[in-house]
Amino acid sequence: MTESYPDLGRDQAPAAAVPVGGDVTAAPAPGGRALWIDILGLASVALILAALYAALVVAPTEAVMGDVQRIFYFHMPSAWVALGPSFTVVFICSIMYLAKRDLRFDRIAGASAEIGVMFTTITLLTGPLWARPIWGAYWTWDPRLTTTLVLWFIYVAYLMLRSSTPEGHKRARLAAVFGIVGWIDVPIVFMSIRWWRTIHPTLITGQGMQMDSTMQAVLMFSLGAFTVLYVYLLIVRVRQLDMGSRIDRMRQQLLMR
Amino acid sequence: MSEIGFLFAGYAVIWVILGTYFVFVGRRQSALRRELERLERDLQAQA
Numbered sequence: 001m002t003e004s005y006p007d008l009g010r011d012q013a014p015a016a017a018v019p020v021g022g023d024v025t026a027a028p029a030p031g032g033r034a035l036w037i038d039i040l041g042l043a044s045v046a047l048i049l050a051a052l053y054a055a056l057v058v059a060p061t062e063a064v065m066g067d068v069q070r071i072f073y074f075h076m077p078s079a080w081v082a083l084g085p086s087f088t089v090v091f092i093c094s095i096m097y098l099a100k101r102d103l104r105f106d107r108i109a110g111a112s113a114e115i116g117v118m119f120t121t122i123t124l125l126t127g128p129l130w131a132r133p134i135w136g137a138y139w140t141w142d143p144r145l146t147t148t149l150v151l152w153f154i155y156v157a158y159l160m161l162r163s164s165t166p167e168g169h170k171r172a173r174l175a176a177v178f179g180i181v182g183w184i185d186v187p188i189v190f191m192s193i194r195w196w197r198t199i200h201p202t203l204i205t206g207q208g209m210q211m212d213s214t215m216q217a218v219l220m221f222s223l224g225a226f227t228v229l230y231v232y233l234l235i236v237r238v239r240q241l242d243m244g245s246r247i248d249r250m251r252q253q254l255l256m257r
Numbered sequence: 258m259s260e261i262g263f264l265f266a267g268y269a270v271i272w273v274i275l276g277t278y279f280v281f282v283g284r285r286q287s288a289l290r291r292e293l294e295r296l297e298r299d300l301q302a303q304a
Contacts, residue, residue: 048275052268068260071267078271118278122271129267133260236282243289250296257303 037235044232047225051077051218059218071130073218077226078122079148085230086116087155087186094179097172106172107245109179110162111237113155115230120152135199143192144200151189154182 055073062069093109096102127145128138139145158178165171193202202210209216258266 066260068263068267070264074268074271118274122274125270125274126267129263129270132258133263233278233282236286240282240285240289243293247289247292247296250293250300254296254299254303 037232037239040228040232040235044225044229047228051222051225054218054221059215060212062215065134068130068133071126073222074226075123075126075130076219077222078119078126080223081226081230082116082119082123083151083186083189085227086112086119087151087183089234090116090155090158090179091183091186094176094183097176098180101169103169103172103245104242106175107241108234108238109175110159111234111241113158113162113179114237115233117152117155117159119226119230120148120155124148124152140199142200143196143198144189147185147189147192151182151185154185158182 051073055070059070059073061067089112090109093105093112097105097109127148131140132138158175161178162171162175165174192198193200211219
């Protein structure tokens with residue numbers, strides 16, 4: 001994922017602290033190590049391990065589904081991180097890019113989409129493993145499952161578009177439009193279990209959350225742990241993309257000397 | 258496969274995907290840092 005700016009022009013210079021041709025070595029290193037990021041990384045791993053313990057040991061066994069229901073405590077938070085923060089950040093940063101023409105928003109959107117696809121993959125693979133002993137089938141063309149699969153394809157296509165187009169404002173514009181239009185599927189996935197007949201469990205109904213209080217606490221803890229993990233991964237990936245951009249400018253500076 | 262088998266498979270999938278992504282991010286970080294250090298050396302040598 002090397003970054004290059006083949007189409008640099010008057011209005012296409014990368015939005016960064018250092019202009020092309022400036023002294024990039026004097027700029028702060030965006031990919032340098034920062035203690036607080038390492039601490040956040042360790043905290044996110046510790047929280048995920050604690051969530052695993054809570055899911056396998058603390059949560060009571062579900063009366064009808066049995067132990068296989070424990071997949072839920074990682075399945076649902078994966079779906080939350082993908083549909084909630086990840087793809088919504090892509091949507092917001094795409095709008096921000098189009099409004100401000102700042103490539104930093106494009107990089108945040110790209111990093112968030114990548115993490116969102118990873119968590120959607122987890123959701124799509126763990127769901128069938130939970131469904132098989134309960135429904136008797138790994139997959140059904142249920143509205144929730146189908147719209148989630150469509151969402152996965154949309155953001156895989158988004159990442160393919162990004163990787164197949166040279167970096168710069170042209171790619172950022174295309175990706176931003178894709179990121180905004182693609183997000184339309186997110187509320188459809190969320191509402192699918194309300195709009196159509198489905199066999200997918202409905203967690204939150206008009207009467208609130210239909211769960212035992214310990215199960216609710218474990219779920220909330222797991223949701224928090226996955227959200228912290230998302231924030232950590234996003235920070236690390238955005239810093240890496242910033243670093244790649246800085247490397248590109250340094251290469252150009254070397255060529256110009 | 259038993260119920261426990263599906264539970265194990267589910268969590269195995271999660272750890273494999275998360276682990277693979279962490280390795281990708283870690284390797285990318287190392288490669289970027291090496292490249293940055295090399296370019297900084299080259300720029301200082303040219304200055």
